[in-house]
Amino acid sequence: MDTGFFVTWLRDAATRIRLQRDRLTELDAAIGDADHGANLDRGFTEVCKALEDWPPTAPAQALLTAGTTLIRRVGGASGPLYGSAFRAMGKALQDPVTLPGFAAAFEAGVVAVERLGKAAPGDKTMIDALAPASRALTAAVEKGLTPYEAFHRAAVAAEEGSRATIPMRARKGRASYLGERSVGHEDPGAASSALILGALAGVAVKEATKEVD
DSSP states (O other): OOHHHHHHHHHHHHHHHHHTHHHHHHHHHHHSOSOHHHHHHHHHHHHHHHHHHSOOSSHHHHHHHHHHHHHHHOOTTHHHHHHHHHHHHHHHOOSSOOHHHHHHHHHHHHHHHHHHHTOOTTSSSTHHHHHHHHHHHHHHHHHTOOHHHHHHHHHHHHHHHHHTTTTOOOOSSGGGGGGGGGTTSOOHHHHHHHHHHHHHHHHHHHHHHHHHO
């Protein structure tokens, strides 16, 4: 996993968020400010621009650039939360990047989100997608799976975690003010987290295909 891998991941995440911008906005309109899709789209567009203007020379640098850009450019809670996650990952990541090293860095990113958002699994937040993905990565490392298999399992866990927020009652964020009315809606932060993990799995597929060729 070289610098190009991480740059491609961030760019693919930006593309997926742009394509799902309206869906994320609709999810946020039900229990939030109706700006999650627009904010993230703008933020990841700025991330892509920053990566082009200041090409990173190491994987950690790519993540730090993404994190700093999101904190500076995205309003609401999502900018600081995602920004903190990427910055924590960048600070924890060792070069050369191994799957165990990535899993540990990803866990550090999840912990950063938990601390900043003061959220835990079951609160109906992005943690409900990120925490299962982190556990899936750690389990994959313990089983000796390939990066492709590990990232695929993480993406599936994130998607399942996001869907699992639908019957939950929100305990954090603006959605918590709705009480029982927050039940029956997928959390937008969990949904966008699943998109980002899906992008990671997609890049791993491309890398695996290159190796076969």
